[in-house]
Amino acid sequence: MTGSTAGAAIAGLGMTELGKVYGRSPRRLAADAVRRAVADAGLSLADLDGLLVSHGTSGSPGVELAAALGLRDLRLLTQMNAFGATAGAMVAYAAMSVLSGAASTVACVFADAPLRPRRSAGSAYQRDAAEWYGYGGMTAALGFRSVNAFYALAARRHMLRYGTTSEQLGAIAVSTRQWAARNPLAQMREPITLADHQNSRWVAEPLHLLDCCLVSNGAVAVVVTGADRARDLAQPPVHLWGWGQGHPGHRRERGSDFGLTTGAAVSGPIAMKMAGVSVDDIDVCQIYDCYTYTVLVSLEDYGFCPKGEGGPFVASGVLGPGGALPTNTGGGQLSGYYMWGMTPLSEAVIQARGHGGDRQVPRNDVILVSGNGGVLDHHSTLIVSPHPKGA
Amino acid sequence: MDIGILRRDGRTDPFFDGAAGGRLVIRRCAACDRWLAPDAGGCPDCGSDDLAWAEASGEAALVTWTVLHGRPADDGTVPPPVRLALVELAEGPWLHARLTDVDPERLREGLPLRAVFRHPPEGESYVLFEPR
Numbered sequence: 146m147t148g149s150t151a152g153a154a155i156a157g158l159g160m161t162e163l164g165k166v167y168g169r170s171p172r173r174l175a176a177d178a179v180r181r182a183v184a185d186a187g188l189s190l191a192d193l194d195g196l197l198v199s200h201g202t203s204g205s206p207g208v209e210l211a212a213a214l215g216l217r218d219l220r221l222l223t224q225m226n227a228f229g230a231t232a233g234a235m236v237a238y239a240a241m242s243v244l245s246g247a248a249s250t251v252a253c254v255f256a257d258a259p260l261r262p263r264r265s266a267g268s269a270y271q272r273d274a275a276e277w278y279g280y281g282g283m284t285a286a287l288g289f290r291s292v293n294a295f296y297a298l299a300a301r302r303h304m305l306r307y308g309t310t311s312e313q314l315g316a317i318a319v320s321t322r323q324w325a326a327r328n329p330l331a332q333m334r335e336p337i338t339l340a341d342h343q344n345s346r347w348v349a350e351p352l353h354l355l356d357c358c359l360v361s362n363g364a365v366a367v368v369v370t371g372a373d374r375a376r377d378l379a380q381p382p383v384h385l386w387g388w389g390q391g392h393p394g395h396r397r398e399r400g401s402d403f404g405l406t407t408g409a410a411v412s413g414p415i416a417m418k419m420a421g422v423s424v425d426d427i428d429v430c431q432i433y434d435c436y437t438y439t440v441l442v443s444l445e446d447y448g449f450c451p452k453g454e455g456g457p458f459v460a461s462g463v464l465g466p467g468g469a470l471p472t473n474t475g476g477g478q479l480s481g482y483y484m485w486g487m488t489p490l491s492e493a494v495i496q497a498r499g500h501g502g503d504r505q506v507p508r509n510d511v512i513l514v515s516g517n518g519g520v521l522d523h524h525s526t527l528i529v530s531p532h533p534k535g536a
Numbered sequence: 537m538d539i540g541i542l543r544r545d546g547r548t549d550p551f552f553d554g555a556a557g558g559r560l561v562i563r564r565c566a567a568c569d570r571w572l573a574p575d576a577g578g579c580p581d582c583g584s585d586d587l588a589w590a591e592a593s594g595e596a597a598l599v600t601w602t603v604l605h606g607r608p609a610d611d612g613t614v615p616p617p618v619r620l621a622l623v624e625l626a627e628g629p630w631l632h633a634r635l636t637d638v639d640p641e642r643l644r645e646g647l648p649l650r651a652v653f654r655h656p657p658e659g660e661s662y663v664l665f666e667p668r
Binding site for chain 1 (some may be wrong): 541
């Protein structure tokens with residue numbers, strides 16, 4: 146079998162109900178998302194010859210999802226995990242498989258169900274115990290029980306070094322909510338002001354509640370296939386122009402860049418070079434926004450503004466509706482839905498297809514999709530477009 | 537934030553032996569002498585996994601910090617905030633730490649700190665950092 150010579154494209158997008166969705170296991174949610182993605186593409190499950198699976202905090206599903214879906218004779222099946230960078234990594238692996246001929250039609254899925262009825266969203270991502278074991282247990286016992294504290298340390302470091310302010314982070318919360326207000330899929334659509342951001346309770350200073358993303362149950366899947374084949378399917382193809390990863394391995398010692406730079410500084414140039422574009426060519430950004438700060442530091446590392454000038458850049462209004470760099474146009478993870486790296490990817494597919502409705506951006510020729518995993522430990526970047534690469 | 541009870545895990549016991557005696561005991565690469573955090577698995581410089589335990593000075597400087605606020609309870613009461621930090625030991629490693637006896641107005645990058653130890657009635661001793 147020879148691979149696609151016309152490039153690879155996303156042909157299908159499947160999303161379950163997202164948010165406070167109870168009563169379905171992560172595996173069931175994942176299966177539903179794959180079925181929807183396949184149907185969206187105008188394909189059937191039997192057309193899949195590859196499946197890439199990733200999960201969130203629930204620890205499920207894994208490769209057993211293939212059996213749950215009744216898939217037979219797959220040529221590609223594995224579970225992948227680079228945390229928030231996984232979605233981009235899965236799509237890249239699927240694209241490389243399609244280009245090499247290892248597989249022809251690959252579904253990539255993420256599912257999670259951390260929310261439970263009558264339990265706070267924050268507690269879904271927090272460790273708690275009466276007894277703690279070893280040095281790592283002591284660190285958790287003393288307060289490092291959720292990722293909030295780690296990101297707060299990173300955001301503070303950026304503030305100390307570059308003078309970034311809470312109000313500048315708030316500008317991201319406000320512009321992202323402006324987009325969410327136009328997205329029927331978003332969980333939080335009520336407009337907010339900078340004052341609302343400043344008055345929202347502290348979670349971990351310098352991060353307010355409105356600096357932090359949502360927690361969602363649900364699943365999202367995409368189908369990757371050859372661009373020539375995608376052209377004949379049910380949806381407008383979303384062409385994969387470039388991909389890259391960056392894993393800086395920040396050390397925990399004197400001289401570390403923790404909080405100041407991310408793997409986007411590596412993954413971005415790789416993906417853009419492969420795509421044959423520069424940062425000036427990017428029309429829209431879909432950037433992993435577990436926190437407002439993550440957007441700011443990622444934008445710097447991609448080169449949309451000089452290092453350290455992310456604060457003034459985002460406060461200029463450039464990211465919101467009508468701005469020069471529309472970013473997180475579905476409301477992101479802050480206001481839309483938290484499906485890890487599938488949040489930015491799903492909105493990129495919607496925008497590339499021109500299916501954004503009230504939030505559709507006027508220019509969607511080159512879209513950057515950014516994933517971030519761990520505490521700024523893992524980055525993936527995709528460059529996608531409605532147009533075939535090189536056309 | 538209730539700390540709970542600390543137990544040994546068989547991998548970092550020398551740290552707790554040190555804490556019980558008021559000493560900050562961390563890892564040190566036997567091959568290249570580099571100091572590392574107590575939970576380091578190997579030396580990132582020379583690749584050796586032969587890490588010894590050694591007593592650090594306990595002197596540190598503040599790198600960055602956060603004030604962690606608990607979620608308000610249904611009756612509106614709020615748990616007391618906790619000051620958490622990355623501290624840079626004089627020997628070089630960074631530790632995720634809790635600060636104590638610190639005036640919030642004095643928090644700044646580079647603030648000199650020292651390790652202090654707490655010995656709860658049950659479970660292992662632990663380390664906090666305070667201004668020096």
